[in-house]
Amino acid sequence: AQTVTQSQPEMSVQEAETVTLSCTYDTSESNYYLFWYKQPPSRQMILVIRQEAYKQQNATENRFSVNFQKAAKSFSLKISDSQLGDTAMYFCALGLSNFGNEKLTFGTGTRLTIIP
Amino acid sequence: DAGVTQSPTHLIKTRGQQVTLRCSPKSGHDTVSWYQQALGQGPQFIFQYYEEEERQRGNFPDRFSGHQFPNYSSELNVNALLLGDSALYLCASSPTAVYGYTFGSGTRLTVV
DSSP: OOEEEOOOSEEEEETTOOEEEOOEEEOSOSSEEEEEEEEOTTOOOEEEEEEETTOOSOOEETTEEEEEETTTTEEEEEEOSOOGGGOEEEEEEEEEOSSSSOOEEEOOOEEEEEEO | OOOOEEEOSEEEEOTTOOEEEEEEOOTTOOEEEEEEEOTTSOOEEEEEEETTEEEEEOSOOTTEEEEEOTTSOEEEEEOSOOGGGOEEEEEEEEOSSSOOOEEOOOEEEEEO
16 A cells, blocks of 8 residues: 655745655555645645655755655655745645556645745 | 546535535546545545446445446445545546556545
8 A cells, every 4th residue: 555644734934945845655556756846825726846765866846856765665846936826735746657547645735835 | 637626616415315426537547546545644546437347446335336428427425324435536537558647636525
């Protein structure tokens, strides 16, 4: 079975600062992907960034980057130059890929507030 | 290009009733997954449909059932509703050849 743990229920940071959200996971599988999703009040899950487990290089998407530590099973998200629009719930998720798009296992989320 | 469309957006049902939620996947996507998100929690996987068959199922009772149609759209049915079924139900679609999911905005179900 797969588990995803997010130990920070809430975080807040001043606009333009950098913030890091933590995530740890557990799986015995070797083929998997890791994701960070953003869920604003509109409810839709929006993909922020994804990481293929077989890639050593950390993924980056503009102001968003990850620190993927495979041996430690850690997958943190760094948001640089935070903006008011980054205020949302953030979920870390793990998906197996043995036969394509398998189910996602989500953490409990971190509520991020950007303070003007 | 339309994304994932879910209907209705909100729904109120009485305990013991039955409900059907609908999902139209993103164009080019053939796999549909359903998730239940209780208030303040992360989404929990219910099941996944591919080629009109249930391919994976999470830890949900048989009261939760689904269907996928030839056009890849999907329905989630819940029988004998309980108060604990109140949640946001999310649909996610994905293509076969590429790993990734697109989520809809969900259906908010309230059971009274």
